[in-house]
Structure formats: C-alpha cells, structure tokens
Amino acid sequence: MAKMKKKGTTGAAKNYITRTRAVKRLQISLPDFRRLCIFKGIYPREPRNKKKVSKGSTAATTFYYTKDIQYLLHEPLLNKFREHKAVAKKIGRALGRGEVGDAARLEKTHMPKIKLDHIIKERYPTFIDALRDLDDALSMLFLFASLPSTEHVPSKTIALCQRLCLEFEHYVIASHSLRRSFLSIKGIYYQATIQGQDILWLVPYRFVQRTGGDIDFRIMGTFVEFYTTLVGFVNFRLYTSIGLVYPPKFNAKSDELGGELDAFQLEGRGVGSDDGQATNGDTAKAVISAEAQAEVDKVAALAEPERQEEVSTALTRTEEDENTDAIDTFEPTAKDADVLPQPQASSAEMASLFAPFTFYLSRETPRAPLEFILKAFGCKRVGWDSTLGDGAFTSDESDPTITHQIIDRPALPSTSQPDPAESSEPYATTNGDGTALKAQWPRSTMPGRTYVQPQWVWDCINQAKLLRPDLYAPGAELPPHLSPWVKPKKGEYDPNVPLEQQEIEGEAEAFEEEEGVDDDEEEAEVEDASDTEMIESNGTNGVAAIEDRDNPVEAGEGMDVAGSASESESESEDEEAGVGGDDWEGFESDAESDVSEGEAARRQHQRELEAEATGKALEPTIKTTRDRNAEVRKKAEKKRKQEEEERERQKMMLSRRKRKLLKRIEYGEDKRDKEAENLRKKRRRIEKAKTAANAT
Structure with missing residues (x-):
C-alpha cells in the first residue's frame, strides 16, 4: 500500500x-x-x-x-x-x-553601509535589460527632483535625483536621442531612443508640490534608493559609449544661480592624446596616429596610377554611402498594393531641426523643458531673461542675432496700444544716452524676428518638420495638441482630418435638420418666455395685449372700413370652394411630406400628364434646403437599412459561436462609432459658432 x-x-x-x-x-x-x-x-x-x-x-x-x-x-x-x-x-x-x-x-x-551594486548586476545581466527598465526609474527620479525638502524626503536625496536627471538630459542632448514629447495634464512626456530601445518618462510641471499624509514615503524612498543606483550605472555606461568623461564637472556656483544644465561641463575622453581633454568631435581624429597615417601614405604612393584612381573612386563611393543621410522610401509594387507609412525624417535631419536658429525665451515661458528640447534638436544658442537663471546665451532681448522669440502672453487689444498717428510725439527708438530701446512685447516687436507660442516647439518635433509660425503667433488660436503615440484607427475621430472626409453619408444633413428643429424650439421658448414676462408685468391687461398681437384685425391695428368686408368675402369664397371637397389641395405639400417616395413620384407623373393634356407649362417644384437635406438623409438611411439587412442574412449562415463573437465585435464598433459621431457633432457646432461669430 x-x-x-x-x-x-x-x-x-x-x-x-x-x-x-x-x-x-x-x-x-x-x-x-x-x-x-x-x-x-x-x-x-x-x-x-x-x-x-x-x-x-x-x-x-x-x-x-x-x-x-x-x-x-x-x-x-x-x-x-x-x-x-x-x-x-x-x-x-x-x-x-x-x-x-x-x-x-x-x-x-559602526553603522553598516548598504551597497546595491551586486543586485543591479543580478537583475540586469545585460545593458539592454537595464535600458528596458529605465522608464519607471526616470519618472520616479524626476518626481523626487521636484519635491520640497521635508522630514520624509531629505535634501540629499533631492540633490542626488536632480544631479542624475540633469546628467541623463545632457546625454540625450549630446546624442540627439530625443524623438517625441507631449504636454499632458500629469506633466510632460518625453520619449528617447537609446541603442534601439524606446524610453518614455514623465516630468511633472514645476508647481508647488503638496505631499499628502496618505503617501508611504518609506516605500517610495526604497524605490528611489534602488533607482538612483541603477541610473548611476546607466549614465556611466552611456557617457563612456560616446566618449565623454563621467561624472561631468559640476559648477556649484552656477547651480546656485539657477544654471541647471549649464552647471555641468562635459569633457571628451581623448584617445592617443597627452592631456585626455579632447572634445567629443575630436575623439575620432585622435584615434589615428601619425605613424599609421605615414604607412598609409607610403602604400598609396607605391600603387599604380590606375589602381590609385580605382582605390580613390572606391573610397569616395564608400564615404558617400556612409555620409548618406537620406531616408529610404517604400514605393508600392502594384496598383492595389498596400501603401506603407513613409518615414518623416532621418535622425540627422531631426538632430539639426533647430540648428540654424537663435531662440529667446520670455520670462513667462517654462525655461527648463524648452531649453532641453531646443538643445536636443540642434539649437546651440538659447537665451532667456536674467530672472530665469544663469547660463543663457544672451539676456538682452534686443539682441539682433535672435531669430525666434517664444512668448506665452495674450495679445493686448488694439485700443490699449498707443496709436503713433494720433500721438503728437513719435516713438523713441533710442534712450537718452543713444542706446537702443529694449523691445517690449506686445507694444513693440523687433523687425525680422519670429514670435511664436511654446506649443510650436512641441508640434515641430512631433511632426519632424518646421511648421508655419503664423499659426502659432501670440494671441492666435492654437491647433489641437495631440499625443504623438496615439494613431487614429479606421472609424475613429481624427481632429486633423476635415469633417467632410470623416462623416458618413447623410450625417451633415441630419445634423442641420436637428439644429433647425432646435432653433425653432428655442425661438418658441423665447416667445413663450416673453409672453409670460408681459403677463407678469401688465397683469390682466397683458392677456388682451397678447390677443391683440395675435389678431391685429380685431384689435383695430390698421383697421379700415373694408377690413371686415374683405375678411367675410374670403370666408365666403372658402365656403363656396368647399374645404372638405376633393378639389381642394391646400394641404397637399404637407401631405406629400408624409407619403413615401413612390407615392410622391406617382403624383409628380400625374401632374406632368395633366399639364401635357391642358397644354400648360408645368410649374417647377421649388425645394428648400431642408427638403434637399431630408432627401439625402432618407437615401442614406435606406442604403444603410439595405446593408444592415444583407448583413443579417449573412449572419444567419454563421454558427452560434461565431454569431456571439461577431455580436461582441459589433458592440465595440457601435460604441466607437457613437463616440466618433458625438465628437464630430461637437466639432460641427464649434465651427458653426465660429462662422457666425466671424460673420458678425
């Protein structure tokens, strides 16, 4: 057993x-x-x-x-x-x-020192594994770098997080690894591509942080202790991979003055040089020694002339291939083949997107994210007001080398600005000592300078090209700032596409009908409200006033002797014509609106036959915009109804299990279509209101 x-x-x-x-x-x-x-x-x-x-x-x-x-x-x-x-x-x-x-x-x-080096090596056997786990680490460090010093968050931890974050930003700037960024409610999202790995982290806005009492800072502090060790290892490896000395030199005085990125000075790790202070661009040149170059020249001189030409031609082609930054395009091989998405720009083009420009940041703009993004995309000259901190390229707003100025202030109305035509004294362009006046936005602007809002920078890097600056001018209504990671799918609402290309057939006409009905109801409500106010204000006499307004003949408005006679004559004519008879067609148009399309076509054919028999010309039927919209809507509804019937017939051929699966799929599609339709209606109302406002 x-x-x-x-x-x-x-x-x-x-x-x-x-x-x-x-x-x-x-x-x-x-x-x-x-x-x-x-x-x-x-x-x-x-x-x-x-x-x-x-x-x-x-x-x-x-x-x-x-x-x-x-x-x-x-x-x-x-x-x-x-x-x-x-x-x-x-x-x-x-x-x-x-x-x-x-x-x-x-x-x-006697207090033991805890080191986590061996744990980092155990959890991340390769450097790629560490890069894949860097998203949460950077988000946590950037969060603690913006927290105030409290009992639970010591100042040493905050200073360490700030130093590691700035060192990582310096690497991103030097390697041009930044790809996208997005302004959200939570903060600013950044995405960088480092050694083939996409790293996404969140940086909170620089507001006054208020920490609640329900946060366990002991647990968060443990994570920060681990993440600081991890990011320190990663920063060392990243700096050495591009030939930079780690850690970079830190200027405490500049940091106290608000230098931030400028407080760190990068140094290149020279190879084959005596002092080892070569910059990053000189590293590749220092690798080639003089002896090796002499040997190459000697071999090249002994070669035959023809062979030398072939070698030079081959070297030239190799250099051209290596220096080619043009991106590949994917052309469709057939007419009906799938169209592959084309890459927007190469890494070299993205790295030099803002290289030719000199930017100046106004004091109301967020300096830290703008400086980081501009420098990561090639800009070498970024200036700002002296109140924003140390390290600016220039603090003079009137510097003629500035090409772009970023402003986040609303434009003043024209009435608040002095008119030079009405002013007795012309504008002074110089001070008393002969120096040029400083440009004061929005009363004066520097000629030849482009003024844009901060969103222009983010939209340019997300679309990998320079956008029109007039769309982002100070005081202009900005285009929608959309997430670069969310791509609209088929059937979903896309704010970048015009409504005519997204809406289904008959949707615009149905919306116009709904809006027309709503407008009529609003007018009726306004009239009722005005009548009620009149009754409340005038008492019992108000009722008589309303009756008089509705029946002006009885009230005596414009009443003459022939008024009552004409009215009685019209009544007698109606009696003689026979209102209840078959010959009276007073409500024919209203009845036709309720009949089917086949009945309306039959009646139209009957009118044509009668006109042909009597020899009279057939009067053309005048259709209003509402009638045309109703016809288009009816045709679209009929077409959708036929498609739905055909779909139901096809579903009958499926098995029960597949019908249930298809039902769940259709439920999700219907929910998505309703959301997209509501967003399109909202956008159509906004556009209609804008058109009405511009017309007035």
Whole structure:
C-alpha cells in the first residue's frame, strides 16, 4: 500500500507561502522584508485557489512564491540588516543613558553601509535589460527632483535625483536621442531612443508640490534608493559609449544661480592624446596616429596610377554611402498594393531641426523643458531673461542675432496700444544716452524676428518638420495638441482630418435638420418666455395685449372700413370652394411630406400628364434646403437599412459561436462609432459658432 500524503505538503500549498511565514523564516522585521523584496524585484503572487493554499481559509492573506523566499535566504543584505539592527540597539541604549557623544560615534563609525551594486548586476545581466527598465526609474527620479525638502524626503536625496536627471538630459542632448514629447495634464512626456530601445518618462510641471499624509514615503524612498543606483550605472555606461568623461564637472556656483544644465561641463575622453581633454568631435581624429597615417601614405604612393584612381573612386563611393543621410522610401509594387507609412525624417535631419536658429525665451515661458528640447534638436544658442537663471546665451532681448522669440502672453487689444498717428510725439527708438530701446512685447516687436507660442516647439518635433509660425503667433488660436503615440484607427475621430472626409453619408444633413428643429424650439421658448414676462408685468391687461398681437384685425391695428368686408368675402369664397371637397389641395405639400417616395413620384407623373393634356407649362417644384437635406438623409438611411439587412442574412449562415463573437465585435464598433459621431457633432457646432461669430 502506497504511503498517504499529508494535506498541505504538496501542490499549490507547497508552492506558495504567506508573508508572515516568510518573515519568520528570514528572521527579519516586516519593513526590512519589504525593502529586501523591492531591491530583489520579488512581488506578491495571487494563487488560483486560495482555499487549497491556505488550507481552507478564505481570509485576506498575502502570498509569495516559496522559491523566491528560498532565494532570499542567501542574500548578503540579510547580514547588513542584522548588523544595522544590532548597532541601532546600541545607539538606543547609549541615548537612554544620556551618552550622546557615544551614540554619534556609533552611528558614524559602526553603522553598516548598504551597497546595491551586486543586485543591479543580478537583475540586469545585460545593458539592454537595464535600458528596458529605465522608464519607471526616470519618472520616479524626476518626481523626487521636484519635491520640497521635508522630514520624509531629505535634501540629499533631492540633490542626488536632480544631479542624475540633469546628467541623463545632457546625454540625450549630446546624442540627439530625443524623438517625441507631449504636454499632458500629469506633466510632460518625453520619449528617447537609446541603442534601439524606446524610453518614455514623465516630468511633472514645476508647481508647488503638496505631499499628502496618505503617501508611504518609506516605500517610495526604497524605490528611489534602488533607482538612483541603477541610473548611476546607466549614465556611466552611456557617457563612456560616446566618449565623454563621467561624472561631468559640476559648477556649484552656477547651480546656485539657477544654471541647471549649464552647471555641468562635459569633457571628451581623448584617445592617443597627452592631456585626455579632447572634445567629443575630436575623439575620432585622435584615434589615428601619425605613424599609421605615414604607412598609409607610403602604400598609396607605391600603387599604380590606375589602381590609385580605382582605390580613390572606391573610397569616395564608400564615404558617400556612409555620409548618406537620406531616408529610404517604400514605393508600392502594384496598383492595389498596400501603401506603407513613409518615414518623416532621418535622425540627422531631426538632430539639426533647430540648428540654424537663435531662440529667446520670455520670462513667462517654462525655461527648463524648452531649453532641453531646443538643445536636443540642434539649437546651440538659447537665451532667456536674467530672472530665469544663469547660463543663457544672451539676456538682452534686443539682441539682433535672435531669430525666434517664444512668448506665452495674450495679445493686448488694439485700443490699449498707443496709436503713433494720433500721438503728437513719435516713438523713441533710442534712450537718452543713444542706446537702443529694449523691445517690449506686445507694444513693440523687433523687425525680422519670429514670435511664436511654446506649443510650436512641441508640434515641430512631433511632426519632424518646421511648421508655419503664423499659426502659432501670440494671441492666435492654437491647433489641437495631440499625443504623438496615439494613431487614429479606421472609424475613429481624427481632429486633423476635415469633417467632410470623416462623416458618413447623410450625417451633415441630419445634423442641420436637428439644429433647425432646435432653433425653432428655442425661438418658441423665447416667445413663450416673453409672453409670460408681459403677463407678469401688465397683469390682466397683458392677456388682451397678447390677443391683440395675435389678431391685429380685431384689435383695430390698421383697421379700415373694408377690413371686415374683405375678411367675410374670403370666408365666403372658402365656403363656396368647399374645404372638405376633393378639389381642394391646400394641404397637399404637407401631405406629400408624409407619403413615401413612390407615392410622391406617382403624383409628380400625374401632374406632368395633366399639364401635357391642358397644354400648360408645368410649374417647377421649388425645394428648400431642408427638403434637399431630408432627401439625402432618407437615401442614406435606406442604403444603410439595405446593408444592415444583407448583413443579417449573412449572419444567419454563421454558427452560434461565431454569431456571439461577431455580436461582441459589433458592440465595440457601435460604441466607437457613437463616440466618433458625438465628437464630430461637437466639432460641427464649434465651427458653426465660429462662422457666425466671424460673420458678425
């Protein structure tokens, strides 16, 4: 007979372990256990069947893999945690006896230093693995770099995060790795491509941060401690890969004056030079020594003239191929072939997008993100007002070398600006000492300078080309700022495409009809409201006034002797004509609006026959815009109804399982179409309001 297995010793019960048992097995405190799990990348797991794992209990319990906890038993940090606990006990005992000096000495000399170098190597065996996990690290460091110094967030941690973030931004600027950026409610998103890996991180806006009491800064501080070590390793590898010395020189005085990026000075790692202070551009030249160049010249002189020409031609072609920055285009091979998306610009074109320009940032614009983006896309000369900090190319707004000025102020109305024609004294262009006056926007602008709003910079880099600056002029209504990572799919609303290309057949006509009905209802409501106000203001006499307004003949407005006679004559003529007879066609147009299209066609044919028999010309039917819209809408509805019937017939041929799947697909499509239709209606109303405002 086989040996019976004890319950809870095999299967899922053995694969999982509770947090309480894990802490007891590791013999550390719960905060140290959480800290160790964050360092090692071990997270709680949810078993499929909690009853089997917890032996029938359904209480809320945190589970971990048993193998993960077994893996933690051999972690060297466990000894550091135990040493830290022992020293903490000694410090507490010394403070209890009043020996403050001994406590300070123990904390300074005996407190163990925790290093995470070996954990970084374990979790990221290759450099590409570290780059893939850099998104959360950069977002966390940029967040802590903008926090104020508090009891839970020490100033040393904030300074370390700021230094690492600025070092990473310097690498992105030097390597031209930045690709896209987006202004959102949460902050500014950036995407850089480094060694083939897309890295996306979030930078919060520079507002006053207020930290709530429900945030566990101990957990976040543990993540920051790990991420600072990781980003330090990554920055070192990135700097050395492009021939730069790490860490860069730091100017504390410039940093105190608000230099930020300018507080760091990059140095090239020279190869074959004596001082090793070569810049990044001189590194490749320093690799070739004089002896190697002499040997190459000697071999080239011994070669035959023809062979020398062939070699030079081949070298020229190779250089041309290497220096070719033109991007490849994908042409369709057949008429009905798929059209592949074409690349917008090469990396070299993107790196020099703002290279020929000199920018000046007004004091109301966000200096840090603009400086970072402009320099990452090739701009070498960025100036700003002296109040924004140190490190500007120029602080003089009237500098003639400035080509673009970024302004984020609304334009003043023309009435608030002085008119030189009405002013007795002309504008002074110079001060009393002969120096030029400083340009003061918006009362005066510098000639030959382009004034744009900050969104122009973001839209240019996202579309990989320079956009029209007049669309982003100060005070102009800006185009929509859309996320560069969200591409509209088929059937979805696209704000960049005109409405005529997105709306379905008959949608515009239906909207006009709805708007016409709404306008009529609004007019009726306004009339009713005016009548009610009149009644309330005039009392009982107001009722008579309304009756008089509706029936002016009885009220005596414009009444003459022939008025009542003409009215009685018209009534008698109606009686003689016979209102209830077959010959009266007073409501024919209203009846035709309710009949079908076939009946309307039959009646039109009957009129043509009668006109042909009597010899009279058939009067053309005058159709209003509403009638034409109704016809287009009816045709579109009929067409959609036929397509829906055909689709239902096709669904009948499917199996039950496939019909259910198709039903779920159609539900998602209908929901998407309704959202797109609502957005198109909203845009159509906005455009209609703009047209009406411009017309007035």
